[in-house]
Amino acid sequence: MPEAPWTIPSIAIAVDLAVFTVMDGMFQIMLVERGVEPYRGLPALPGGFLHDAGESLDAAAARELAEETGLDASRLHWEQLGTYGEPDRDPRQRVVTVCYLAFVVGTATPQAGGDARAASWVPTSTILKGDTQLAFDHRQIIDAAVERARSKLEYTTLAATFCDPEFTVTDLRQVYEIVWDEHLDPRNFHRKVTGVTDFLVPTGRQTVRHGGRPAALFRRGSAHLLHPAMLRPCPPRPASAIQTS
Amino acid sequence: MPEAPWTIPSIAIAVDLAVFTVMDGMFQIMLVERGVEPYRGLPALPGGFLHDAGESLDAAAARELAEETGLDASRLHWEQLGTYGEPDRDPRQRVVTVCYLAFVVGTATPQAGGDARAASWVPTSTILKGDTQLAFDHRQIIDAAVERARSKLEYTTLAATFCDPEFTVTDLRQVYEIVWDEHLDPRNFHRKVTGVTDFLVPTGRQTVRHGGRPAALFRRGSAHLLHPAMLRPCPPRPASAIQTS
DNA sequence: ACAAAAGTGTTTTTCCTACACCCATGG
DNA sequence: CCATGGGTGTAGGAAAAACACTTTTGT
Numbered sequence: 001m002p003e004a005p006w007t008i009p010s011i012a013i014a015v016d017l018a019v020f021t022v023m024d025g026m027f028q029i030m031l032v033e034r035g036v037e038p039y040r041g042l043p044a045l046p047g048g049f050l051h052d053a054g055e056s057l058d059a060a061a062a063r064e065l066a067e068e069t070g071l072d073a074s075r076l077h078w079e080q081l082g083t084y085g086e087p088d089r090d091p092r093q094r095v096v097t098v099c100y101l102a103f104v105v106g107t108a109t110p111q112a113g114g115d116a117r118a119a120s121w122v123p124t125s126t127i128l129k130g131d132t133q134l135a136f137d138h139r140q141i142i143d144a145a146v147e148r149a150r151s152k153l154e155y156t157t158l159a160a161t162f163c164d165p166e167f168t169v170t171d172l173r174q175v176y177e178i179v180w181d182e183h184l185d186p187r188n189f190h191r192k193v194t195g196v197t198d199f200l201v202p203t204g205r206q207t208v209r210h211g212g213r214p215a216a217l218f219r220r221g222s223a224h225l226l227h228p229a230m231l232r233p234c235p236p237r238p239a240s241a242i243q244t245s
Numbered sequence: 246m247p248e249a250p251w252t253i254p255s256i257a258i259a260v261d262l263a264v265f266t267v268m269d270g271m272f273q274i275m276l277v278e279r280g281v282e283p284y285r286g287l288p289a290l291p292g293g294f295l296h297d298a299g300e301s302l303d304a305a306a307a308r309e310l311a312e313e314t315g316l317d318a319s320r321l322h323w324e325q326l327g328t329y330g331e332p333d334r335d336p337r338q339r340v341v342t343v344c345y346l347a348f349v350v351g352t353a354t355p356q357a358g359g360d361a362r363a364a365s366w367v368p369t370s371t372i373l374k375g376d377t378q379l380a381f382d383h384r385q386i387i388d389a390a391v392e393r394a395r396s397k398l399e400y401t402t403l404a405a406t407f408c409d410p411e412f413t414v415t416d417l418r419q420v421y422e423i424v425w426d427e428h429l430d431p432r433n434f435h436r437k438v439t440g441v442t443d444f445l446v447p448t449g450r451q452t453v454r455h456g457g458r459p460a461a462l463f464r465r466g467s468a469h470l471l472h473p474a475m476l477r478p479c480p481p482r483p484a485s486a487i488q489t490s
Numbered sequence: 491a492c493a494a495a496a497g498t499g500t501t502t503t504t505c506c507t508a509c510a511c512c513c514a515t516g517g
Numbered sequence: 518c519c520a521t522g523g524g525t526g527t528a529g530g531a532a533a534a535a536c537a538c539t540t541t542t543g544t
Contacts, residue, residue: 010256012256212493228533491544495540
């Protein structure tokens with residue numbers, strides 16, 4: 001890294017969050033409604049600026065995550081997604097935002113904080129397909145975040161983070177089906193996930209059902225990587241994996 | 246994104262590059278020798294600060310990449326790797342660096358620029374295994390970059406970007422073997438890569454050899470994604486794919 | 491008994507692995 | 518003709534896809 005021309009005008013650093021859940025049969029993302037200009041009233045990713053000069057990026061992300069979800073960030077899965085810094089992405093001044101991805105259980109309640117008027121879960125389908133206007137470049141960030149989340153399910157056991165502490169194989173399969181928007185064969189899925197060592201730990205308990213055979217309940221095991229991977233049905237991988245230039 | 250407390254002390258934004266090549270049978274990374282304090286004399290990733298307030302992150306990365314390699318960045322593969330911003334990573338002041346990954350052909354010549362005293366290719370093995378001291382947190386960045394590069398070869402056709410415009414299947418296989426530090430069966434590799442549509446385009450020409458049957462020469466085809474993926478031999482995936490908090 | 495959902499078995503296909511073997515060239 | 522590397526054929530196994538079938542509950 002070369003010497004700094006310290007004359008560069010100050011650039012603000014922000015941290016944004018793409019927090020996902022599966023709730024009500026839909027793959028949902030947490031969005032806030034902006035309470036101030038610019039983009040006042042429009043949906044946006046929750047996030048904020050670094051609290052102080054000594055706060056690390058990860059610490060800021062964890063703090064925001066805890067604030068927005070009311071959950072303990074140290075017990076959630078989150079990871080850096082990417083950094084967005086086009087010069088004109090914020091009309092006020094140059095802002096570079098480091099975006100993080102997080103997976104939380106559907107029972108978490110979005111909490112509006114700071115400048116946000118409201119926070120809520122929004123189905124990703126309404127963002128991806130619809131023409132909802134979003135603040136800043138947040139549509140582009142959400143596109144990347146959804147694709148990252150989808151591909152994470154392929155080779156990690158993170159789908160279980162969308163489930164309650166005890167869940168059935170069908171619960172887990174529905175997470176996959178909802179996030180990928182693909183139908184999976186229940187029989188093959190069952191064999192696959194129960195065959196991965198340390199993915200699912202049987203609790204011995206069963207569901208009580210309205211009709212039909214009760215399902216065994218499981219907890220998350222210690223495995224984090226899925227091997228072999230659970231591949232999405234045919235459709236070729238997205239362009240975001242290519243990035244040539 | 247909430248309102249900014251514009252009182253936050255200025256944070257400098259830098260762009261660093263992890264530029265890889267395969268040369269002399271080794272997987273090498275471009276490093277510069279720092280010409281100024283801090284870490285003067287130590288190897289570091291090439292990079293620099295944004296040139297002006299209007300320069301985008303990608304533009305800065307492309308500019309640095311062209312400067313350091315003498316190549317046309319628009320014809321290379323490069324992508325964002327991650328952002329590093331620990332408060333104490335630069336002793337001078339708070340610096341957040343957005344790191345990019347790039348793959349170039351081994352004939353490219355490193356060019357020292359700006360604050361760097363020299364630029365050169367360094368085998369990744371001497372960095373990963375050795376205890377060479379590196380500037381800033383660049384060892385950590387290189388670890389992540391090497392792992393990203395290795396996994397990229399699994400599901401993309403990018404290995405060919407390390408080859409000359411015309412190359413043999415053996416050239417390509419050696420790229421895989423060198424980057425992964427794994428032995429691959431030449432026969433199965435041949436069948437696999439020649440079977441992927443649009444990966445390799447036959448030129449009709451052949452190598453002239455010292456001995457042995459001449460090999461057919463190929464160019465890169467239009468395929469970017471490898472399907473099905475070329476999986477690395479057994480060793481389980483690295484911890485960097487997990488990132489739980 | 492029947493519907494409904496869970497879970498198992500079986501077959502087919504695909505793809506990876508391993509390795510025998512043939513091909514084309516230089517000396 | 519033989520050493521050297523390029524390329525093909527084939528057999529076995531792991532795992533995915535497709536789907537018939539059995540199990541276990543509520544009504």
